[in-house]
């Protein structure tokens with residue numbers, strides 16, 4: 001009985017609604033970003049970007065900070081990436097010293113430098129190894145043990161076998177990004193595979209990949225039967241998405257976001273992400289990673305993105321934001337990205 005209580009997932013903000021989670025994103029889901037999102041409207045769960053695990057690895061301080069200094073009021077799951085069983089176990093024990101909601105294993109990262117080391121998405125080629133890793137981690141984690149995976153490496157031939165291992169090792173929550181490793185980030189998402197994961201898995205499944213709006217979230221939940229959604233890039237563009245999902249689920253309506261709120265979001269990102277040792281130029285450049293996504297909902301011609309990419313100083317950047325968000329012809333932020341616009345972040 002006690003174990004069962006311990007292993008219950010954290011409650012959602014609105015009881016009995018589908019779970020929402022901010023997807024882990026390297027260099028994005030940092031403590032300051034989580035704090036900006038939480039001021040706008042938290043997801044039910046946060047996940048850290050991944051802690052790298054290898055022979056000499058130690059918990060990276062800047063990632064740990066998103067756990068130790070988390071003031072969002074929402075639980076944070078700590079994600080690890082690695083393939084060395086003993087070191088994954090050691091890192092798990094280190095992470096369990098902190099206030100983590102659970103430990104998440106990354107089985108999806110598509111970066112060649114990662115999968116060539118047989119980590120992240122590379123693990124999907126080796127079910128026997130996944131079996132050993134999951135078994136060791138399950139034994140080492142008395143609380144919640146979660147997995148985030150893609151549907152396969154080049155194709156889906158190991159997908160069902162790995163889902164059976166997820167069941168065998170009693171994983172508590174599974175997030176499925178409905179693409180193969182080779183499909184990276186831009187192909188169609190295979191929601192049929194997420195649906196299959198829901199059918200096979202004993203644990204709740206979060207649907208991940210192109211959940212772009214509250215309506216889309218409902219459609220994906222209806223189709224897949226998933227317990228919730230995990231949202232990455234669309235939450236950078238539209239951090240209101242979590243509150244919009246809650247509203248839509250309870251009232252069927254969505255509050256549109258005025259562009260002046262988007263201006264405040266950019267202001268808040270600029271101020272919160274700033275660090276004394278980062279030059280103005282470097283900080284403006286870092287902001288472009290976020291603006292590339294935000295711009296998808298600002299103007300249909302993509303002029304905002306085009307101009308923001310050229311800003312060199314804080315003043316230039318905010319003059320462009322003022323022009324498009326405070327005195328432009330549009331008053332509202334688009335619920336879905338404008339068609340034909342593509343974000344080009346420095347790194348995905």
Ligand SMILES: Cc1cc2nc3c(=O)[nH]c(=O)nc-3n(C[C@H](O)[C@H](O)[C@H](O)COP(=O)(O)O)c2cc1C
Pocket residue numbers: 023024025026027028048049050079106108109148177208209210211230231232233234345347348
């Ligand atoms: C910039 C960036 C960094 C990412 N870093 C991670 C990561 O550290 N761990 C992880 O499991 N997935 C990572 N991902 C993948 C996302 O968590 C998510 O699975 C993917 O973006 C698809 O969801 P979306 O369409 O909602 O963005 C990253 C994605 C992006 C765009």
